[in-house]
Amino acid sequence: MRGIFVAAVLAACQGAIAGEPATIDFERPSIGAGLLPVSETEWPWEHAQENWPVRRGGVVGAIVPKGPAANAGMVIGTIVEKVNRKTVESTDDLLSVYGELKPGDEVPVIFHTYEAAGRNRVRWRKRTEKLKLITYRESLDLRARKWQVDATGATVYDNNSTSESNNVNEVSAMVVESGKNWLPAMRFRCTNKDWLFVKKYTVVVGGDRFVIEPKYDKILRDNDHEDCWEWTIVMADEKDNPENWKMLNAIADARGEVQVVFHGDTYDKTHALSSEERVGIHEMRDLYLSKLSQ
Known part of the structure; x- marks a missing residue:
């Protein structure tokens, strides 16, 4: 799944030039995950793509510990099919959905978790959960580890x-x-x-x-x-x-x-x-x- 982490997170960064940060909206809503299209994912299991649960969806490539997505049971490799009843395939799609929402909103999310099924195969399970959106600022705080000098x-x-x-x-x-x-x-x-x-x-x-x-x-x-x-x-x-x-x-x-x-x-x-x-x-x-x- 090489490259999925970088593309999933940096897809949200627009207008950056070398040496200068992009404009960042810290109060935008977030489910606490970054996505890449299923079609662009290099899957780590040999036969995983033979039984994709969906042909359109986003593969979780970055996830915030203790964030909404993680608390709902998503991990790296989970496939997200719909957020707030709209098909999503990438972090850009998530940002489009977020434009209609605000932090604190509870939105239905359809996603597919997996487990090993032997012989380099995986078994998929479809789930629907309501996720309470947090801010991007909150997701950054959750990703940070703190220690004293x-x-x-x-x-x-x-x-x-x-x-x-x-x-x-x-x-x-x-x-x-x-x-x-x-x-x-x-x-x-x-x-x-x-x-x-x-x-x-x-x-x-x-x-x-x-x-x-x-x-x-x-x-x-x-x-x-x-x-x-x-x-x-x-x-x-x-x-x-x-x-x-x-x-x-x-x-x-x-x-x-x-x-x-x-x-x-x-x-x-x-x-x-x-x-x-x-x-x-x-x-x-x-x-x-x-x-x-x-």
Whole structure:
């Protein structure tokens, strides 16, 4: 199901240009899920498409934990047939339906859940539930994981799809709350079987390249008996770190591949950001803008 996460979430983002966020309506209603057309979905099970429950519908590719869709029993791969009695095939279709509704409305949703049926097959079950719509702002809050920084008293929010371990190859965004201030940040994490001794990072988004060179003591390192891992956090606010802010927005709104090159002492390592990483960055950028707008 590669690519479904990014397309489902970014379909709602219109009018973005490189380095600048799109206009965002944080008060629009939401069922807490993003969709892609059935016809565009690369299904992970070999024979799943032989018994599609519908020929028109949207496959859930992004879902908000504890949101309306999740609470109704939807998961990644659920097929949504109708919302408020209208056929939907994509996030764009959802946005069209939302135009007639408001947060708090309860709308009927027809969807199809699945379970494994052996031999790479799935069994479908049709369900109809009433979902109470939430705001996009609420969905962003539900996607965020919160933790405290004891030394400073700051509160840090990251996306709940990101790893809680530093022993990963991953790029993610965070939002820092310190007093009455909100600041965005980027975190770069790299793991290897031996020490890379990262010196700098190059992020490639389309034709744009962004170079980050933290001071040596700002790149943290640790290891166990199998792996060595290195990570750093850089601030990405528009006022004091405008190039990093431009980089954050470029990644958040990218439609094509995004790569980061970890430059080491003796060799480099390239990491292509996964769908989950890119969606997480997109949502954390939006969470930051949501907090600023309140």
